[in-house]
Amino acid sequence: MRVRKRVRPQEPKPPHVSEAHEGKPVYEWGVAACVGLSAVLAVCGQIFWATSVLAAAAIVSAAVRLVLREKSPWKVRSIGFDCFFGFALGIGLLATYASIMLL
Numbered sequence: 733m734r735v736r737k738r739v740r741p742q743e744p745k746p747p748h749v750s751e752a753h754e755g756k757p758v759y760e761w762g763v764a765a766c767v768g769l770s771a772v773l774a775v776c777g778q779i780f781w782a783t784s785v786l787a788a789a790a791i792v793s794a795a796v797r798l799v800l801r802e803k804s805p806w807k808v809r810s811i812g813f814d815c816f817f818g819f820a821l822g823i824g825l826l827a828t829y830a831s832i833m834l835l
Contacts, residue, residue, distance in 0.1 A: 759805035763789055783829045787822040794818025 766789040773782035797804045797814040808814050 756805035763793060763806070780829065783825050787825040789822075790818050790825070791822035794822065 766785055770782040770785040770789075773779075773785065793806045794815045794817075797806050797811060797818065801811055804814075806814065808817075
């Protein structure tokens with residue numbers, strides 16, 4: 733008669749959290765501060781400056797990601813994804829503001 737060894741169930745491994753490998757909190761808080769400043773400026777009626785702050789934050793974040801690549805403090809997805817959407821958001825915000833002012 734053969735005796736089977738009792739197999740213990742393995743402890744479940746914690747899921748891989750990608751945020752642990754992306755971005756630096758200090759930089760992200762800086763971007764959050766820009767968004768907060770933009771909101772305050774918008775409430776105060778300074779729409780141009782609110783839009784400019786958001787656009788500048790997006791363009792600077794995209795440029796930082798493009799220049800520093802893997803060492804960048806701002807990481808969301810791939811380098812191409814981050815740069816495309818950062819530049820598109822910044823330029824798009826400025827173009828939208830300009831088109832509204834030209835109406």
